[in-house]
Each structure stands twice: as structure tokens, then as C-alpha cells.
Amino acid sequence: MIEIAIPAISRRNAVILHPLRLGIPQGQMLGIIGPNGAGKSTLLAAIAGQVPETVDLHRDGHPLTRQDIGHLPQNFAVRSTLTVLEAVLLGRREELGLRVPPALLEAALDCLSGLGLSELASRPLNALSGGQQQRVLLAQRLFRDPRLLLLDEPTSALDLHHQMEVLARLRAHARAAAVPVLCALHDLTLAARFCDRLIVLAAGQLVADGAPEDVLTSGSIAAHWQIAPEILTCRTGHPVLVAHPIGAPGSPDPAPLAALHAGFT
Amino acid sequence: MSVAAQTRALRSWQVRAAQRGAAVMAAVLLLAVLALLDLGTGPSRMSPPEVWQALLAGPSGANRAAATILWQIRLPQLAMAVIVGVSLGLAGLLMQTILANPLASPFTLGFSAAAGFGAALAILGTSYIAAPIPQWLLTPLAAFAATLLATGMVWLVSRTKGASPDILVLAGIAVLFFFQSLQALVQFLAAPEVLQQIVFWLFGSLLRANWTAVQVSGAILLVCLPVIIRDIWALTALRLGEANAASLGLDVAALRKRCFLITAALTAGAVSFTGTIGFVGLIAPHMARALVGEDHRLSLPLAALAGAVIMVAASVAGKLLSQGAAIPVGIITAVAGIPMLIVVILRHKEM
16 A cells, blocks of 8 residues: 655645545556646656655555656657667666666566567657657656556557557556556546546545546536536446537536536535 | 567667777777877977887986977877866766756856966966966966856856756856956956966967876866766766656756766866867767767767867877967867867757
8 A cells, every 4th residue: 555645735826736645555556637737747746756845655654765656747758869778778777787787678678568669679769759759758667667656648649559558558567566556647538447546636636536437427527627528338338438518509418417516525 | 569579679789789889999099099199299200210219218218308208298298188188078978968958068158268267367466476386386276266166156056046957057158258258357457468378378278288287187087987977877867858867766956966066177177277178078979979879878988088089189280280389279179179060960960
């Protein structure tokens, strides 16, 4: 179990994240959802130790340091001419000497292979597309094998196939390495499909926390995202979200749903 | 993913490692050839066999004239050229990496201007009052102190406004103009014959090299080297950008401050005795990255070697172009540096 206690985080006299506590079991894939500006990135940056405020972080009662955390920020773009393989090796820079140990080199190649990136190993980073760069940097964080993974929209630059592949790979990593994976996500359908648990942030506050089917109700989506949601169930039983603009002909009226949601919370 | 792709990747890694090793070896070889050429050239026109014999005979060789020329003039000048080149090459690459700016160098960020002001002030001062220590030692000391003063100014700004690259670059540019103006003021106040001395110092020349200078600059370089080597992978990680480096558990601000101090020490050690030598610290890192990429295990040694090659080549050229009085290296590096910089920019769009 990883326990996180975050104090109020303010910038320019405005509170952008209210104090919150989170307990995350090992191996859990936790999705952080919420509209733009809700505090998702701030929450991840705070846990990663990249805010001046002191964040309390424990794993089974022992404190975690920055070295134990793998954080993939949102603004990942790189202009470097380092090769993909060099970039992945840097994930474990503490173990690199003046010579790269052969075992580490092989492990890095395996890691690339796991994300389908072997073909790109010798390419310079600045010759890759945004989506390829994002997968390489994700491979680097996975190679680091941290005690806690924090990923800020790890699928933002990826096509549909790679979105599914990366999220499935992350969930498998969480299970196999028994580490919690925290992902900020925008696609609610994907979040519901791949996360064990979702938390909803709105205006810097934690407003919902639970299993995807409990959190993603028409009422809560209408209230926080300002859309008229239609939740369908696909053949596999997973919920699928269709978003309609509020007031569009034929779309559900969000007002009663939001009122219903307000009654619950 | 196929095993074939993995094998290919491993093979290409090995080929790349071999190529980059070869680039470093080639640079060492080139430096050795240039060094021999440098020892063999000079206004005294010693023949190659004479130079060779004087070298073998040692500092107390029977041929006194040859021994003095070689061991008291040419060798310390060569050693100084190598040390200055290595120091400026390393300082330039460190600066460009920590500031993520291809234009950063000890010259463009005011360190050299500060050293020039210190030296000018010392030369002007001793024209009025007799100094208790000899001029050849006082001027470098003043240059060194002024460089540290400039570093202190940038440091103060970064203490209050944070050590972000933009803040450091802006502070460096402010320092550059500040010390350039002070330098101009000192020149304005100086009598014509003193002014001539100041201007000659600002050219940057190896003529002032002696074994004491070599020992002091060499010692500073040796002290800095282990600190740089310790951070070699951290510096490579910084090429991925600040956010990515920080999320790999790297304390970027601390690394930046540490390297900034190292850069100041290396620059001060290099330019205090020789005077302002520009463009070496700017071009050597670009050459190194163009040849071996951004892995600092290779780009740092190659930037050092490239700096030394440029300095020694400039020294040879200065002596060959003007047989009587060698053209100061500072002038050669500045004149030759600009076309070299343009070639590097054109060949490599990525900095």
C-alpha cells in the first residue's frame, strides 16, 4: 500500500489543489480524470516531488524518495539527438558507469521490444514523431522500474491502436511488478476500460473515488464535464461514453442528471 | 517483436561505439601531429633534427640556446595551448548542456569580458603605483578575481530568481555588457603606452605562457575533472530536457549550479594567463556533438580534444603566417572561428 498526503497547493494566491489523502494498493491502476485545469497534472507533479510544498509519501510505512518514482510529465517533447536506446538506458543512469554493463544493455533492448520499439533503437529522438517519442519515454520510465509510476496523459500523442496497447501494457506492468500506476487520462471510455479505480478532480478537489462503474455516472459526467453524456454498454460489457453538446437535438437533458448527482454527493 | 530487430539494434550500438571511439582516437592523433608541428615552428627557425635533439637532451641539454628555446618557450606555450583548449572546450560544452543553449560559451556569457576587465585594471593600476608582486603574476590574479566576481553576480541573480536557463543566460549577458563597459572605461583612462599593453592582453596570446602558468591552469583543470566525470550521465540526461531529467530523480538546479561554478573555474584558469580567447568554447562543443552525438562520455573528451586542436592549430598558424612576431592565437581563433561556426551550423541543423 502506498499512502500519499498532499497539503494545499497554491500558486499566485489561488489554491489549485486542496489537501487530499490517497491510499493505493500495490498493483492497482488508478486513473485520474477531470476537466482541464482540475489539478490532475498538479497532483502528479506534487507526488513526484516537483512542487515546493512537502508531500508525505509512504510505502508500507517507509518513506519514498524522488528516486523511487517514475514520472512522465505532459510536456515531454525532446529535441535531443540521443538515440532511442541511449534514452532508455538513461532510465537507470545510476547504474551506468563509464562503460555500459552488457546486462543492462540487453535489459534495455528487452524493454524496447516489450513496447514494440526495437526497430527504432538506433534512431535519434528528434527524428521520431510525437507519439513515438512518448512511447520511448514511457519505455524509459518502465525500464527504471520505480516503486510508483506517475503518468500524465501517457496516451495523448498516440493513435487508437497504441493507446490500447500502452494502457494494457501499463496494467500488466502494475500487476507483474506489483507497483501502483497513476495515470491522468482524458478518454473516459479508455479510463473505465483499463483502470481498476478512478478518482475525479474538479476545481482542485477530489469529488469522486471508486470503481469506474460507480464513478462514471451520467450525473457526475454531466456535472463536471458540462456535456450531455450517453453511456452505452458494448458487446464486451464495458461502458462506452458518447458525448453530446448540451442542448443539441436528441441529446439527453443534463439538468435532471446533474441535479440527481448533486443529491448523491 | 522479432529477435532479428533486437540483434540489429545491438549490432548498430556496437558499430556506433566503435565509430565514436575511432573519432576520439583520430582527434588524439591529430593533436599529437599538431603538437609536433608546433614544437618545430618558431621565429628561431630551428631545423626538425635540432628540435628533436633538444627535446631528447632535456632542459639541461648541452646546446643551451636550443634547450632554452624548446624547454622555456615552445614547450610551455604548447602545454598552455593544450590546457587552455581543453578547459575552454569542456567549459563550453558544460555551459551549452546546462543552459540548453547552443550559443552559450564562456565568451558569450561574460566570463572572458570580466577577466579582461580585471587584467586591464591591474595593468592600469601598476602604471600608477608599484605593485608588491611582479606584473606577470598580478595581471592573471586580477583576471581570475574578476571572473569569480562575474560568477558571483550571476550566482546572486540565480539565488533570488531561480537557476532557470533563461535567468542564467540573461544574467550572463548583463555581466558581459557590464564588464565590457568597465573595460572601455579603463582603456579610456589609460595613457597611450599603457593602453597598448591592455589591448595586447585582450588579444589573447600564448607568449605569456611559462611553467608557473602551466602548473596553475593545469592544477585547476585537474581539480575540475573528477567533478565533471561524476556528473557525466546526469549531463547526458539533461539533454532530454529539464522536465524529463527531473523526473528521472535528477536535482537539475543543483547540477546546473555545480557545473556553472566548474565552468567559471575552468575559464578563469584558462584565460587569466593568456588573455581573451574567444570562440574555442563555442565551436569545440559543436564539433564534438557533430562527431559523437550527445553521450557526454564521448562528447566531453572530444570537446576537450577539439578545443586543444583548435588552440594548437591557431598557435602553429600564428607562427607560420608571421615569421617575425607570431600573430596572437586569440586573433586567429576569432577570425577562423566564424567560418568554422557557420560550417558547423550548416552541416548540423540540430544543436
